[in-house]
Amino acid sequence: MSSKDYFDRVAQDWDDMRENFFSDEVRVTALSTAAVQKGKIAADIGAGTGFISEGLIRAGLQVIAVDQSEAILKEMKKKFADVETIDYRVGQAQNLPISDAMVDYAFANMYLHHVESPPKAIEEMVRILKPEGKLVITDLDEHEFDFLREEHHDRWMGFKRADIVEWFQSAGLREISIDSIGTCCETQSSCGGEFASIGIFIASGTNAD
Numbered sequence: 001m002s003s004k005d006y007f008d009r010v011a012q013d014w015d016d017m018r019e020n021f022f023s024d025e026v027r028v029t030a031l032s033t034a035a036v037q038k039g040k041i042a043a044d045i046g047a048g049t050g051f052i053s054e055g056l057i058r059a060g061l062q063v064i065a066v067d068q069s070e071a072i073l074k075e076m077k078k079k080f081a082d083v084e085t086i087d088y089r090v091g092q093a094q095n096l097p098i099s100d101a102m103v104d105y106a107f108a109n110m111y112l113h114h115v116e117s118p119p120k121a122i123e124e125m126v127r128i129l130k131p132e133g134k135l136v137i138t139d140l141d142e143h144e145f146d147f148l149r150e151e152h153h154d155r156w157m158g159f160k161r162a163d164i165v166e167w168f169q170s171a172g173l174r175e176i177s178i179d180s181i182g183t184c185c186e187t188q189s190s191c192g193g194e195f196a197s198i199g200i201f202i203a204s205g206t207n208a209d
Contacts, residue, residue, distance in 0.1 A: 114153075
Protein backbone atom coordinates (compact mmCIF):
# COMPACT_ATOMS: atom_id res chain seq x y z
CA MET A 1 0.00 0.00 0.00
CA SER A 2 1.31 3.45 -0.89
CA SER A 3 1.23 6.37 1.55
CA LYS A 4 -1.50 7.92 -0.61
CA ASP A 5 -3.63 4.78 -0.32
CA TYR A 6 -3.03 4.74 3.43
CA PHE A 7 -4.17 8.32 3.92
CA ASP A 8 -7.14 7.78 1.62
CA ARG A 9 -8.14 4.92 3.91
CA VAL A 10 -7.70 6.72 7.23
CA ALA A 11 -8.90 10.18 6.12
CA GLN A 12 -12.10 10.20 8.16
CA ASP A 13 -10.28 9.07 11.30
CA TRP A 14 -7.13 11.12 10.87
CA ASP A 15 -7.93 13.91 13.34
CA ASP A 16 -8.46 11.43 16.18
CA MET A 17 -5.35 9.49 15.19
CA ARG A 18 -3.21 12.62 14.98
CA GLU A 19 -4.19 13.76 18.46
CA ASN A 20 -2.72 10.52 19.81
CA PHE A 21 0.53 10.93 17.86
CA PHE A 22 1.70 14.42 18.84
CA SER A 23 0.51 17.54 20.61
CA ASP A 24 -0.44 21.05 19.52
CA GLU A 25 2.98 22.15 20.77
CA VAL A 26 4.36 21.09 17.39
CA ARG A 27 2.16 23.62 15.60
CA VAL A 28 2.82 26.40 18.10
CA THR A 29 6.58 25.93 17.79
CA ALA A 30 6.48 25.77 14.00
CA LEU A 31 4.56 29.03 13.63
CA SER A 32 6.69 30.74 16.25
CA THR A 33 9.90 29.66 14.53
CA ALA A 34 8.66 31.08 11.23
CA ALA A 35 7.56 34.32 12.92
CA VAL A 36 4.48 34.35 10.69
CA GLN A 37 2.89 37.68 9.82
CA LYS A 38 -0.76 38.43 9.20
CA GLY A 39 -1.70 38.84 5.54
CA LYS A 40 1.21 36.78 4.19
CA ILE A 41 0.86 33.60 2.10
CA ALA A 42 1.82 30.20 3.50
CA ALA A 43 1.93 26.75 1.92
CA ASP A 44 1.02 23.76 4.08
CA ILE A 45 2.65 20.85 2.29
CA GLY A 46 1.27 17.42 3.15
CA ALA A 47 -1.55 19.32 4.84
CA GLY A 48 -3.60 16.32 5.89
CA THR A 49 -6.74 17.57 7.60
CA GLY A 50 -5.21 20.95 8.36
CA PHE A 51 -3.22 20.70 11.60
CA ILE A 52 -0.74 23.40 10.55
CA SER A 53 -3.28 25.29 8.43
CA GLU A 54 -5.52 25.80 11.45
CA GLY A 55 -2.81 27.80 13.20
CA LEU A 56 -2.02 29.77 10.06
CA ILE A 57 -5.67 30.73 9.60
CA ARG A 58 -5.91 31.88 13.21
CA ALA A 59 -2.83 34.02 12.63
CA GLY A 60 -4.49 35.72 9.66
CA LEU A 61 -2.53 34.19 6.79
CA GLN A 62 -3.70 33.02 3.39
CA VAL A 63 -3.08 29.29 3.03
CA ILE A 64 -2.37 26.99 0.11
CA ALA A 65 -3.01 23.46 1.40
CA VAL A 66 -1.39 20.71 -0.67
CA ASP A 67 -1.81 16.97 -0.23
CA GLN A 68 -1.62 13.94 -2.49
CA SER A 69 -4.81 12.49 -1.01
CA GLU A 70 -8.05 13.95 -2.32
CA ALA A 71 -9.91 12.06 0.41
CA ILE A 72 -8.02 13.75 3.23
CA LEU A 73 -8.36 17.19 1.62
CA LYS A 74 -12.10 16.53 1.42
CA GLU A 75 -12.12 16.08 5.21
CA MET A 76 -10.15 19.30 5.60
CA LYS A 77 -12.66 21.17 3.46
CA LYS A 78 -15.47 19.98 5.72
CA LYS A 79 -13.62 21.22 8.79
CA PHE A 80 -12.93 24.67 7.34
CA ALA A 81 -16.10 25.04 5.28
CA ASP A 82 -16.61 28.62 6.45
CA VAL A 83 -13.02 29.71 5.83
CA GLU A 84 -12.40 31.59 2.59
CA THR A 85 -8.64 32.02 2.90
CA ILE A 86 -7.64 28.42 2.04
CA ASP A 87 -6.78 27.23 -1.46
CA TYR A 88 -6.88 23.42 -1.67
CA ARG A 89 -4.63 21.72 -4.21
CA VAL A 90 -3.87 18.06 -4.94
CA GLY A 91 -0.19 17.55 -5.65
CA GLN A 92 2.92 15.42 -5.33
CA ALA A 93 6.18 16.10 -3.49
CA GLN A 94 8.27 16.25 -6.64
CA ASN A 95 5.89 18.57 -8.50
CA LEU A 96 4.03 20.93 -6.18
CA PRO A 97 1.08 22.72 -7.85
CA ILE A 98 2.41 26.14 -6.82
CA SER A 99 4.27 28.67 -8.96
CA ASP A 100 7.86 29.71 -8.36
CA ALA A 101 8.45 32.27 -5.60
CA MET A 102 4.77 32.43 -4.66
CA VAL A 103 4.69 31.96 -0.87
CA ASP A 104 6.24 33.68 2.12
CA TYR A 105 6.34 30.50 4.20
CA ALA A 106 6.33 26.78 3.51
CA PHE A 107 5.49 24.30 6.26
CA ALA A 108 5.78 20.52 6.16
CA ASN A 109 4.70 18.64 9.27
CA MET A 110 5.29 14.87 9.44
CA TYR A 111 5.51 14.93 5.66
CA LEU A 112 9.12 14.26 4.78
CA HIS A 113 9.18 10.67 6.02
CA HIS A 114 6.43 9.82 3.50
CA VAL A 115 8.12 11.13 0.35
CA GLU A 116 10.29 9.16 -2.05
CA SER A 117 13.18 11.64 -2.12
CA PRO A 118 13.47 14.02 0.85
CA PRO A 119 16.24 16.14 -0.78
CA LYS A 120 14.13 16.67 -3.90
CA ALA A 121 11.05 17.44 -1.80
CA ILE A 122 13.02 20.11 0.06
CA GLU A 123 14.28 21.61 -3.21
CA GLU A 124 10.70 21.77 -4.48
CA MET A 125 9.51 23.54 -1.33
CA VAL A 126 12.36 26.05 -1.65
CA ARG A 127 11.33 26.65 -5.28
CA ILE A 128 7.93 28.02 -4.22
CA LEU A 129 9.41 30.39 -1.62
CA LYS A 130 9.75 34.10 -2.26
CA PRO A 131 13.19 35.65 -1.67
CA GLU A 132 13.70 35.73 2.10
CA GLY A 133 10.83 33.24 2.47
CA LYS A 134 11.08 30.67 5.25
CA LEU A 135 10.85 26.87 5.19
CA VAL A 136 9.89 25.08 8.41
CA ILE A 137 9.88 21.29 8.67
CA THR A 138 8.79 19.28 11.69
CA ASP A 139 9.42 15.55 11.52
CA LEU A 140 10.80 12.48 13.27
CA ASP A 141 14.30 11.85 14.47
CA GLU A 142 15.93 8.65 13.21
CA HIS A 143 14.42 5.57 14.89
CA GLU A 144 14.19 1.77 14.63
CA PHE A 145 10.46 1.12 14.92
CA ASP A 146 9.81 -1.06 11.88
CA PHE A 147 6.08 -1.33 12.56
CA LEU A 148 5.66 2.30 11.46
CA ARG A 149 6.85 1.32 8.01
CA GLU A 150 4.49 -1.66 7.94
CA GLU A 151 1.39 -0.19 9.60
CA HIS A 152 1.63 3.52 8.71
CA HIS A 153 3.47 3.01 5.42
CA ASP A 154 6.30 5.39 6.30
CA ARG A 155 9.02 5.45 3.65
CA TRP A 156 11.74 6.68 6.03
CA MET A 157 12.58 5.69 9.59
CA GLY A 158 12.98 9.29 10.63
CA PHE A 159 16.09 11.31 9.82
CA LYS A 160 19.54 12.21 11.04
CA ARG A 161 19.56 15.93 11.76
CA ALA A 162 22.90 16.34 9.99
CA ASP A 163 21.29 15.06 6.79
CA ILE A 164 18.47 17.60 7.08
CA VAL A 165 21.00 20.42 7.46
CA GLU A 166 22.94 19.18 4.42
CA TRP A 167 19.77 19.00 2.30
CA PHE A 168 18.76 22.51 3.37
CA GLN A 169 22.20 23.83 2.43
CA SER A 170 22.13 22.06 -0.94
CA ALA A 171 18.71 23.58 -1.66
CA GLY A 172 20.15 27.07 -1.19
CA LEU A 173 18.79 27.92 2.25
CA ARG A 174 20.67 30.03 4.77
CA GLU A 175 20.17 30.89 8.44
CA ILE A 176 19.55 27.18 8.97
CA SER A 177 18.53 25.97 12.39
CA ILE A 178 17.54 22.54 13.68
CA ASP A 179 16.57 21.58 17.20
CA SER A 180 14.24 19.39 19.24
CA ILE A 181 10.61 20.40 19.60
CA GLY A 182 10.84 19.12 23.17
CA THR A 183 8.07 16.60 22.75
CA CYS A 184 7.71 13.16 21.19
CA CYS A 185 5.57 11.39 18.65
CA GLU A 186 3.97 8.41 20.37
CA THR A 187 2.02 5.46 19.00
CA GLN A 188 1.48 1.78 19.65
CA SER A 189 1.57 -1.09 17.17
CA SER A 190 -1.81 -2.58 16.43
CA CYS A 191 -0.20 -6.00 16.00
CA GLY A 192 2.37 -6.77 18.65
CA GLY A 193 1.75 -4.06 21.20
CA GLU A 194 5.13 -2.43 20.60
CA PHE A 195 5.17 1.20 21.76
CA ALA A 196 7.13 3.93 19.99
CA SER A 197 8.18 7.25 21.47
CA ILE A 198 10.23 9.24 18.94
CA GLY A 199 11.77 12.67 19.22
CA ILE A 200 10.47 15.41 16.93
CA PHE A 201 12.85 17.93 15.37
CA ILE A 202 12.12 21.36 13.91
CA ALA A 203 14.28 22.59 11.05
CA SER A 204 14.09 26.04 9.49
CA GLY A 205 15.89 28.02 6.85
CA THR A 206 15.58 31.20 4.81
CA ASN A 207 15.57 31.32 1.02
CA ALA A 208 18.72 33.06 -0.14
CA ASP A 209 17.38 33.94 -3.62
